[in-house]
Amino acid sequence: MMLTIQYSKLSAAIGIVFTCFLISFIFVPKSYAMQMSSHQQLAEQVEDYLLQHIDIDGSENTKILVREIDERINIPNCSEAFVFTSNNMQAKQSNVSVKVQCPNTQWYLFTHATVSIIKQVVVANDNLSPGSLLTKNNIQVVEIDKNKLRGSTFSSLDEILGARIKRRVRTGNIISDRMLCFICKGDRVTIAAVSGGLSIQVYGVAEEDGVLGETIQVRNLSSDKLVYAKVASTSEVQIHI
Template sequence: MHFIKDISVSTRMSIVFTLFLVSFCGVAQPNLHELIQEQTKDYVLNTLINDADADTQVSVRQLDARITVPKCAQAFEFESPNYDPRLSNISVKVSCPHLNWFTFVNASVVTIQKVVVSADTLSPGALLTSQNIALADVSKNSLRGSAFRSVEEISGARLKRRVRPGTVINASMLCFVCKGDRVTISAIAGGLSIQVYGIAEQDGTLGDTIAVRNISSDKRIVATVASTDRVTINI
């Protein structure tokens, strides 16, 4: 009986030691699949996206468990030669050059950006103010055309078409100076500025060149839109 008891105790101690050894080795050995996932996420965020102004969420698809990942003494390298910022799915090549090993990892990217949207249903000709436009979080991949990042940037502009609440406002929808508007023409020559009044003959947003008729001389000139009521020319 004593002999059997001693064998039982010895067996239990052996099992405990084996479990401890397995547990210890599991902690000591890095999970290379998880390591590649984490490093792929860092690569996408810090190298491909690299936009401090945007809130970017990256989800890396789990590497197939059947893929054997080697220990790479020189660190894994990452590249995405076909990267297109307009797409939400990215394929990243992960390689260990000195072992001539590589695999591909897929990542999904959603970038949230604050842009100006309409707060109400607005009709053509509506004057944009802080009362009818606001900032909203929008997926960057869904944006079409140029969007605006501040309400102040387009306050005073007018809409050229009807929009519904939540519509992202872009430059093609607006005119800062609209056809028929009375504007100040600033003629800049060296350090001097001469101002006369004119009538816009075309719609234009900031930076656009439009045709304007000088009220005093009745001459048609080409000027650059500087604000909602001013255009400039260089002479």
């Protein structure tokens, strides 16, 4: 009988402890979660502010990472909307600081964000040696932070398929027009003399390297004369007359 009473008391004690633990588990983290939510909400507002005001080309893909706001900072219940200001809103700035203020109080804080303007660029998918023909197998399109780019780049494979590499390129290197020739010196090409809707074609040999849209010297094989013509493709140059 005594053993039964002691067991009942022990069970009751365990039940009380478990209930207290359950209450603390449910209610304490809830208030903590609410506090975390206010920090996260403010960070999202900072991100929205930057997306709306940063000086970028609307066609570009922008990625903004707002640094976590210290959980120990007390964010007030601001009766008016928070006000956001920043002095470095240029796209070239990868690190941006934003001041957050509550207009009806003296409260404010500075938060920081990393801004990346993402651009699609063509890179080598393999090690390429001089003379290599660019195909869909040895180049690919990747996304890179625009602030890390230097010089001219290409955004799609179709722009440079059929061009050739002029110097050694390693896997992952960004392809620029300085690395390429759409028509290379010594190539046999078609010279198209275009006038209105008419086109007369003769054969020639390129005397220098050229990329699309560039004017190069070409020797007319019929007359053996040098002419200047614009690179139109990997096999044709054009003269507009």
